[in-house]
Amino acid sequence: MKLLYRVLPYPSLSLILWFAWMLLSGFTAGHAVLGAILAVLLPLGTRPFWPNVPRIRNLPKLLGFVVVVVYDIVVANVSVAIKVLGPLRSIRPGFVELPLELEDDFAIALLASTISLTPGTVSADVSLDRKTLLVHALDVDDVAALVAEIKQRYEQPLKEIFEC
Amino acid sequence: MDFLIEWLVSASVIVGGVFALVGSIGLARLPDFYTRLHGPTKATTLGVGGTIVASLLFFSWQERGLQLHEVLITLFLFITAPVSAHMLAKAAMHRQLKRMKGTRGEPWKQ
Amino acid sequence: MNLAFVVMLPFLGAFLPPLVERVTGNRTLLACGAAALPALALALLFNPARRVFAGETLHSTLSWIPSLDLSLAFRLDGLALLFAILVLGIGLLVILYARYYLSAKEKAGRFYAYLLLFMGAMLGVVTSDNLLLLVVFWELTSLSSFLLIGFWGHQTGARKGARMAMTVTGMGGLALLAGVLLIGDVVGSFSLTEVLASGDLIRGSELYPLILCLVLLGAFTKSAQFPFHFWLPHAMAAPTPVSAYLHSATMVKAGVFLLARLYPALAGTDLWFDIVTLAGMATLLWGALVALFQHDLKGLLAYSTISHLGLITLLFGLNSQLAAVAAVFHIINHATFKASLFMAAGIIDHETGTRDMRRINGLWKYMPYTAVLAMVASAAMAGVPLLNGFLSKEMFFTETLQSEQLGTLSWLLPLGATLGGIFSVAYSARFIHDVFFNGEPINLPKYPPHEPPRYMKVPVEILVALCVAVGVFPAITVAGLLAVAASATLGGELPEYHLAIWHGFNVPLVMSFIALFGGIFVYSQRRRLFDLWTRLPEVDAKLVFEGRMQQLGRMASAITGWLQNGSLQSYVAWGVALVAVILLTQMWHLPALSLAAPMLPMDGVAILCTTMLVASALLTTIMHRHRVTSIMSLSVVGLMVSLLFVRFSAPDLALTQLSVEVVTMLLLMLAMYFLPVRTKVESSSVRVFRDVLLALITGGGVAVLAFLVMTGETATISQFFMDNSKSGGGGTNVVNVILVDFRGFDTFGEITVLGIAAMGIYALLKDLNLASAKYDSQGRPWAKDAHPLVLVTISRPLLPLALLIAVYIFLRGHNLPGGGFVAGLITSVALVLQYVASGVGWVHSRMPGDYHPVVALGVLLAGMTGVGSWAFGYPFLTSSFTYVSLPVIGKFELATAMLFDTGVFLTVVGATLLMLANLGKLSLLDDKRENA
Amino acid sequence: MELLVAIIIGVLVASGVYLCLRARTFPVVMGLTLLSYGVNVFLFSMGGLKMNQVAVVGMSPDPTDPLPQALVLTAIVIGFAMTAFLVVLALRGQGELHSDHVDGKPDEGGRS
Amino acid sequence: MLETAISIALALITLAWVLNLYRLIIGPSLPDRVLALDTMYINSIALIVVYGIQVDSKLYFEAAMLIALIGFVSTIAVAKYVTRGDIIE
Amino acid sequence: MSHWIIAPILIPALAGMLLLLEVRERHRLRRITGLLSCSALLAAAIFLGNQAWGGDITVYALGNWQAPFGIVLVLDKLSALMVLLTAVLAFPALLYASCGDDRKGANFHALFQFQLMGINGAFLTGDLFNLFVFFEVLLIASYGLALHGRGPERVKAGLHYVVLNLVGSALFLIALGLIYGTTGTLNMADFAVKAQALTGTHAVLLKVAVLMLWVVFGLKAALFPLYFWLPAAYAGATAGVAALFAIMTKVGFYAMLRVYALAFADGPFAGLGQASLWWLSLVTLALACIGVLGAKRLGTLVSYLVVMSVGTLVAALAFGELQAVGPALYYLLHSTLICGGLFLLTDLIARGRGDVADYLQIGPAILNGGRLSLLFFVAAIAVVGLPPLSGFVGKVALLRSVPDPTYWVLLLLAGLCGLIALSRAGSTLFWRTTGEGRGLRLGHRRLFPVVALLMATPLMAVYAELLLQLTAAVAEQLRNPDLYLSAVLGGGA
Numbered sequence A: 001m002k003l004l005y006r007v008l009p010y011p012s013l014s015l016i017l018w019f020a021w022m023l024l025s026g027f028t029a030g031h032a033v034l035g036a037i038l039a040v041l042l043p044l045g046t047r048p049f050w051p052n053v054p055r056i057r058n059l060p061k062l063l064g065f066v067v068v069v070v071y072d073i074v075v076a077n078v079s080v081a082i083k084v085l086g087p088l089r090s091i092r093p094g095f096v097e098l099p100l101e102l103e104d105d106f107a108i109a110l111l112a113s114t115i116s117l118t119p120g121t122v123s124a125d126v127s128l129d130r131k132t133l134l135v136h137a138l139d140v141d142d143v144a145a146l147v148a149e150i151k152q153r154y155e156q157p158l159k160e161i162f163e164c
Numbered sequence B: 001m002d003f004l005i006e007w008l009v010s011a012s013v014i015v016g017g018v019f020a021l022v023g024s025i026g027l028a029r030l031p032d033f034y035t036r037l038h039g040p041t042k043a044t045t046l047g048v049g050g051t052i053v054a055s056l057l058f059f060s061w062q063e064r065g066l067q068l069h070e071v072l073i074t075l076f077l078f079i080t081a082p083v084s085a086h087m088l089a090k091a092a093m094h095r096q097l098k099r100m101k102g103t104r105g106e107p108w109k110q
Numbered sequence C: 001m002n003l004a005f006v007v008m009l010p011f012l013g014a015f016l017p018p019l020v021e022r023v024t025g026n027r028t029l030l031a032c033g034a035a036a037l038p039a040l041a042l043a044l045l046f047n048p049a050r051r052v053f054a055g056e057t058l059h060s061t062l063s064w065i066p067s068l069d070l071s072l073a074f075r076l077d078g079l080a081l082l083f084a085i086l087v088l089g090i091g092l093l094v095i096l097y098a099r100y101y102l103s104a105k106e107k108a109g110r111f112y113a114y115l116l117l118f119m120g121a122m123l124g125v126v127t128s129d130n131l132l133l134l135v136v137f138w139e140l141t142s143l144s145s146f147l148l149i150g151f152w153g154h155q156t157g158a159r160k161g162a163r164m165a166m167t168v169t170g171m172g173g174l175a176l177l178a179g180v181l182l183i184g185d186v187v188g189s190f191s192l193t194e195v196l197a198s199g200d201l202i203r204g205s206e207l208y209p210l211i212l213c214l215v216l217l218g219a220f221t222k223s224a225q226f227p228f229h230f231w232l233p234h235a236m237a238a239p240t241p242v243s244a245y246l247h248s249a250t251m252v253k254a255g256v257f258l259l260a261r262l263y264p265a266l267a268g269t270d271l272w273f274d275i276v277t278l279a280g281m282a283t284l285l286w287g288a289l290v291a292l293f294q295h296d297l298k299g300l301l302a303y304s305t306i307s308h309l310g311l312i313t314l315l316f317g318l319n320s321q322l323a324a325v326a327a328v329f330h331i332i333n334h335a336t337f338k339a340s341l342f343m344a345a346g347i348i349d350h351e352t353g354t355r356d357m358r359r360i361n362g363l364w365k366y367m368p369y370t371a372v373l374a375m376v377a378s379a380a381m382a383g384v385p386l387l388n389g390f391l392s393k394e395m396f397f398t399e400t401l402q403s404e405q406l407g408t409l410s411w412l413l414p415l416g417a418t419l420g421g422i423f424s425v426a427y428s429a430r431f432i433h434d435v436f437f438n439g440e441p442i443n444l445p446k447y448p449p450h451e452p453p454r455y456m457k458v459p460v461e462i463l464v465a466l467c468v469a470v471g472v473f474p475a476i477t478v479a480g481l482l483a484v485a486a487s488a489t490l491g492g493e494l495p496e497y498h499l500a501i502w503h504g505f506n507v508p509l510v511m512s513f514i515a516l517f518g519g520i521f522v523y524s525q526r527r528r529l530f531d532l533w534t535r536l537p538e539v540d541a542k543l544v545f546e547g548r549m550q551q552l553g554r555m556a557s558a559i560t561g562w563l564q565n566g567s568l569q570s571y572v573a574w575g576v577a578l579v580a581v582i583l584l585t586q587m588w589h590l591p592a593l594s595l596a597a598p599m600l601p602m603d604g605v606a607i608l609c610t611t612m613l614v615a616s617a618l619l620t621t622i623m624h625r626h627r628v629t630s631i632m633s634l635s636v637v638g639l640m641v642s643l644l645f646v647r648f649s650a651p652d653l654a655l656t657q658l659s660v661e662v663v664t665m666l667l668l669m670l671a672m673y674f675l676p677v678r679t680k681v682e683s684s685s686v687r688v689f690r691d692v693l694l695a696l697i698t699g700g701g702v703a704v705l706a707f708l709v710m711t712g713e714t715a716t717i718s719q720f721f722m723d724n725s726k727s728g729g730g731g732t733n734v735v736n737v738i739l740v741d742f743r744g745f746d747t748f749g750e751i752t753v754l755g756i757a758a759m760g761i762y763a764l765l766k767d768l769n770l771a772s773a774k775y776d777s778q779g780r781p782w783a784k785d786a787h788p789l790v791l792v793t794i795s796r797p798l799l800p801l802a803l804l805i806a807v808y809i810f811l812r813g814h815n816l817p818g819g820g821f822v823a824g825l826i827t828s829v830a831l832v833l834q835y836v837a838s839g840v841g842w843v844h845s846r847m848p849g850d851y852h853p854v855v856a857l858g859v860l861l862a863g864m865t866g867v868g869s870w871a872f873g874y875p876f877l878t879s880s881f882t883y884v885s886l887p888v889i890g891k892f893e894l895a896t897a898m899l900f901d902t903g904v905f906l907t908v909v910g911a912t913l914l915m916l917a918n919l920g921k922l923s924l925l926d927d928k929r930e931n932a
Numbered sequence D: 001m002e003l004l005v006a007i008i009i010g011v012l013v014a015s016g017v018y019l020c021l022r023a024r025t026f027p028v029v030m031g032l033t034l035l036s037y038g039v040n041v042f043l044f045s046m047g048g049l050k051m052n053q054v055a056v057v058g059m060s061p062d063p064t065d066p067l068p069q070a071l072v073l074t075a076i077v078i079g080f081a082m083t084a085f086l087v088v089l090a091l092r093g094q095g096e097l098h099s100d101h102v103d104g105k106p107d108e109g110g111r112s
Numbered sequence E: 001m002l003e004t005a006i007s008i009a010l011a012l013i014t015l016a017w018v019l020n021l022y023r024l025i026i027g028p029s030l031p032d033r034v035l036a037l038d039t040m041y042i043n044s045i046a047l048i049v050v051y052g053i054q055v056d057s058k059l060y061f062e063a064a065m066l067i068a069l070i071g072f073v074s075t076i077a078v079a080k081y082v083t084r085g086d087i088i089e
Numbered sequence F: 001m002s003h004w005i006i007a008p009i010l011i012p013a014l015a016g017m018l019l020l021l022e023v024r025e026r027h028r029l030r031r032i033t034g035l036l037s038c039s040a041l042l043a044a045a046i047f048l049g050n051q052a053w054g055g056d057i058t059v060y061a062l063g064n065w066q067a068p069f070g071i072v073l074v075l076d077k078l079s080a081l082m083v084l085l086t087a088v089l090a091f092p093a094l095l096y097a098s099c100g101d102d103r104k105g106a107n108f109h110a111l112f113q114f115q116l117m118g119i120n121g122a123f124l125t126g127d128l129f130n131l132f133v134f135f136e137v138l139l140i141a142s143y144g145l146a147l148h149g150r151g152p153e154r155v156k157a158g159l160h161y162v163v164l165n166l167v168g169s170a171l172f173l174i175a176l177g178l179i180y181g182t183t184g185t186l187n188m189a190d191f192a193v194k195a196q197a198l199t200g201t202h203a204v205l206l207k208v209a210v211l212m213l214w215v216v217f218g219l220k221a222a223l224f225p226l227y228f229w230l231p232a233a234y235a236g237a238t239a240g241v242a243a244l245f246a247i248m249t250k251v252g253f254y255a256m257l258r259v260y261a262l263a264f265a266d267g268p269f270a271g272l273g274q275a276s277l278w279w280l281s282l283v284t285l286a287l288a289c290i291g292v293l294g295a296k297r298l299g300t301l302v303s304y305l306v307v308m309s310v311g312t313l314v315a316a317l318a319f320g321e322l323q324a325v326g327p328a329l330y331y332l333l334h335s336t337l338i339c340g341g342l343f344l345l346t347d348l349i350a351r352g353r354g355d356v357a358d359y360l361q362i363g364p365a366i367l368n369g370g371r372l373s374l375l376f377f378v379a380a381i382a383v384v385g386l387p388p389l390s391g392f393v394g395k396v397a398l399l400r401s402v403p404d405p406t407y408w409v410l411l412l413l414a415g416l417c418g419l420i421a422l423s424r425a426g427s428t429l430f431w432r433t434t435g436e437g438r439g440l441r442l443g444h445r446r447l448f449p450v451v452a453l454l455m456a457t458p459l460m461a462v463y464a465e466l467l468l469q470l471t472a473a474v475a476e477q478l479r480n481p482d483l484y485l486s487a488v489l490g491g492g493a
């Protein structure tokens, strides 16, 4: 197992790389081999560049999380589109401070990205002490509700996925 | 079947185009930088997404086999676009750009 | 005896004195060393001289540059012999004289070396049998005289005198060169023998007036003829031995020698008479007149020299054979008495410490022996009977009387001659009376003066003895030499003439007496004349000349400064204007537009995109003072250009353009940290108008060119590439195969350029001191968050992903759009992103930070791939490929082009990172300074 | 289409030339970049324009001329190298002449 | 049908671009301009993909992918320039 | 298969890369590497010269792709001569720089080698676009070298030099594009053949292209009105670099000569742009005279002498029908080596004079100034064209083969101006001094390269006949472009 970790320090990354290679080059035996070689070599080569990446502990949860996010993106997109095209006087933007429970940098970044990807919210800043995330919302009625929703829909699953 | 695929492709392409436009309308129309920042998200997600789906379908149909490499574009965009938005928001807050009237909360000064 | 050897002897001799000087400080030995080779040369001439006296002309030729008809051809005829004897003989006397003249401090070795160089050059001039060779030696006399006149270069006068002599005689030399080349054109040869035989051909040529003017310009400048005479008095800044040598017997005689030498070829026409006589007469009179009013001993002698040179020139100009004989005779006589006078003047200078005749008086008391010598020589100069000057002056008077070329105005010549004679007597009288008598010396720097060392007088004695000997016994002393010299000058038979002291009472004798008594009378009236002279407006030719030279220098500076104004804008404008002129002038020649090829149909998207591209290009231009905005719109232009490449079937270009665009942007933003954010308006509206005009013409012109080519039909070589790409290059992406195979050498050069640029940038950045802004453009302090968490965290997984894409792009390049260059840029951008996100320190703690070796390895790899083909007997960069089959993996291609492309990849990565990382490090230096 | 491309070339070249004639290093850098864009497109257009006829063997019936593309690639790379050098030289100028004027003139005068 | 749909989509995306350029021109702030540029980059991905469908060619895909992968680096650079002045430190 | 022809490109390239690989700054090793490379280059150049003198034109098809499709290197007498000249100049220049100037900045030796690579490549290539690439190689290296050693003046001059040349490169590309667009080829020989057949619009376009080429080459050669960059850049460069730069203007002249001789000496486009070149070169000559007279520094003066030589050369080319090319090439050899030597000498003098440097004003006497003054005297005589040195031979040869009054007057005037300026400079530098010298004592190490370069002038004078015949043979070969065409394109052309 130790040897395996030495060869594959980040198995999930290797998997993504391998899969990406196959996507690009086609699903043939030759490329499977070549992709595998790259999937091993690239993480090894770039290893010094990322210390302390948390491991994915809960794969099913991750898949569920992805589905939720994609769904949110589609739905929120439509609603935001309507707001953008509608009368601008009705929108009520706001800066919202989100207290962070996540402690891992990677997880925080992922959360920030997710918030930005879903239309209507952009993560504007992370406090230097990494305890608070500043989110700009395009149209927010109830700040507390928004915070709660983000925490429940995105932060919680991430916490579970990385167990931190 | 061909018709269905063609229809789907057409629909996806149009959806992509529409959302790209909507995003840009937002960019052009919204009153302050922070609200305008939300525009490109549309282009990033459903805009490009729509065209990607169309492309996936189209080429898979043309070449009679699953063609998924366009997915990578989405993957990369999903990784990179939030970072640009984040950095731009930081830049705007640093410059203390004006907020539209009625904005709640305060931008940070870090 | 080879003449060339004799001519070379003084040149060889020039090496001797410095060597001797190194060995011994004994000045006598040094002088002996200097004299040795000229003496040998003189001795060696003894035998040939007998043959010349017997009527022979000796030739000797060594080949040098046959294709220019320039050979080391020498001739020894009477004229050459006469001058050779003067040059060597007086040269030896001058060496002896200089032994005592030069003080112990002086660098005598160098002095003798220069003197011998000059002697050689002069000897070359007089013995050349090839006109080009003559010019060679002619210019050498100018050069070596420059060194001699400027020997006391620490004195302003010496420097200026040397330069003036050099400039004037140099100008003449160039004219002479042109004249000689034209003569060569006319005659078909530079051989003097042939030229002298082709007198009629030359005089008949339509180039004759030009040739004559050019040659005379050479001769007159050298011989200080009016109006080029002004340099000579200032050359008196030279040490006196130099004056004695150059300005009596040699350098200035080169001009009249040339008149004599080319007499058969050029003389005999009215033009010749007009120019030469006029110049001679003017010089004769002016020189004689001014000489009288000089207070400087050497100045008097200098103007007297000018006057006598005018006399000689005048004689040559008369187009009479007898006059030419007289001229040659006066050359000899002048050389002897003037050399001795200069030496005497030098002695006086040496003993009294001054040359000012107003202070030097009554030296008869202190140095009677020298006084006698000087007085005899002066008398010769004045043309007193029983001395040599008298004889030639008599001949001169005779000849002026005989000339009828001026018709009814012919009396002007003898009148002028007599006037010249009067002044000549007057200044000679002054030389004698003012120096040796006229009361007591006044305030001499050295007092009391006394006779010089014994041997210093020897040269003077010899020369004065010659003056007397020739004057009393011309037939047995000089007649033979004069005869051969004159016959050589005339190119054949001699006219009847008779050298005698007494020709009976005749008009010339009357003229001589008028001159003698008139001269004494003039001198007696000197007070009044001096007053008159000082009241005349002073026309100092030297001041005029120097003023002109300075004016020339200032004008040159001004013109240069105006063109070369140090303004890049005007330099670029010149270049662009040139292109604009080309475009404008050639456009008129375009035949009516004919569209050979059908155009592609436009569509709305294309029109809109074009509009946007145009708009953003204009925005970049208009907004250039708001720099970051300008960069933004430049980026749009880049993006649009990439899309243009996409649209017109150039995916490789699109990829490259896109990735270069990103790197360029990084570069510009890095630079913006140190550059001002905005620029003020500083161009005037006129300049803006000019620039807009230039821009419109060039832009419009290039657009028209492009349109015409695009709509025309051209057969190109590219079908070959399509046909051979797969079979010969092993790839289907023809663009890539061209890059790595068909035209791989270009790519090799291109990556070298990239590598060099990176090295150059590294060198430029090394210890560059740049103050970075402490506040942003709006005066706020910078944000604290140097490495934002989201950026840092997200950019890390991007690295392996980007590398994966790089590998993909790299591998497919040979067959599909992609390749080493784009792959390299992707890799670089991914790595630079790490720098941006996490900082230089962080990155460099994880990988080596010196990219020089990467660049080198890249270029080396590409180069070695090329060299590898030598092993198989193919030229550099011959590619080779093969298909390999492996189990599971299947069939794939291995090509050397891949190896080459790897070289490209490495170079790009190395170079880009070398540039960007070092640019990024700049601010760290600034921080360090801050902290230190 | 040819007309559009010609216009693009013309505008790029004209803008580039105009900026090259400015007095500060920065616009000159921008100008040279624009100029090189223009020149690259010009060079590219010398092979004629074709749509969707990529010069890949076996993919296009009437492929576009690949040679100008290869030349442009070389030109892009060289142009990038030169731009980079010039940018750094401009910095060097700023550091040693304490001005970003192309002639090193000190900053003064002018209107904002 | 597909032809028409693609033409419409291309028109929409190009129109989007015009709006982006408009924002880039009027600003008013630097972040606004960068944002416009960033959006243009993203819209050009869509454009290239649609163009690929239109001409039935996959040769342009890499260009789109490249924009998605490294196009944002310019934006990052400007944003970092605004906040820190120095983009590599 | 003989690969020698590529040696002048690969030797410096290899040396340059090895110099880059060497991470630690071991200066001795760098110098030795550079000098070894220069020696090898010299040997190769001599070998190639010998080969070219065998008579045949050697063609080397890179990548084994024959002309006009692949890039070819062509060794004829002209390219061999130019490569040899480069090698002869490079060694002393580098030797001089290795006396200490090379340590004034980074990467000097590598840049120097790449500069040589670029120059040799430009001389050897038979392909127009490849010529562009090598122009860029030599330019980018020269940018680095011109800026080597720092100082505000140098940076300013360097900036001007770089920007002008970048504009020039853009123009070069436009010209090349037009050439490809009209003739469909890039190979010089193929271009020469195909150009003759053009008519109508394409003929005009070709004319524009070629005129633009003349502008580009004129910029490299420093012809009016494109020479403005040169005086400051050359006078500002470190001595060894300036000496090497003496050949850079000649690259422009070479390119002009090559293209001209191949395609425009004869045929329907004979004499394309010739009249303009003629007048521009005469103006250049005149302005160089003025520049020489007005120079306030010796370095500037020498730079204008370089410009002067360019005017002289291009006029000789533009006079027509290549009749003056033989003498022009002799003059080129002479002026390159002597100007190179003069740049080195200028540096020695400046060192000897301390703070006053090479400014033409009163200054301290130079320790051991005697030797320097002798060298200066020799160099001045040579460069002004006074006998008996090579300048005189070259000038006489040129005057005889360009029988045009304007040219004569200007060339003779140039000599006079040079004479006036240099005699003033020399007398100021060596005679007009304030007491005893305070400058650096001269070592033999620095003196040797100067002497080596200046020795060229007496040698060239002594062996003038040999060299004139040699350059005449080069010219003869150039007057027969068919030899070149058939060698490159095969017997058919």
Ligand code: NA
Pocket: A114, A115, A116, A117, A118, A119, A120, A121, A122, A123, B041
């Ligand atoms: Na969002």
Ligand code: NA
Pocket: C356, C357, C358, C359, C360, C361, C362, C433, C434, C435, C438
């Ligand atoms: Na007196």
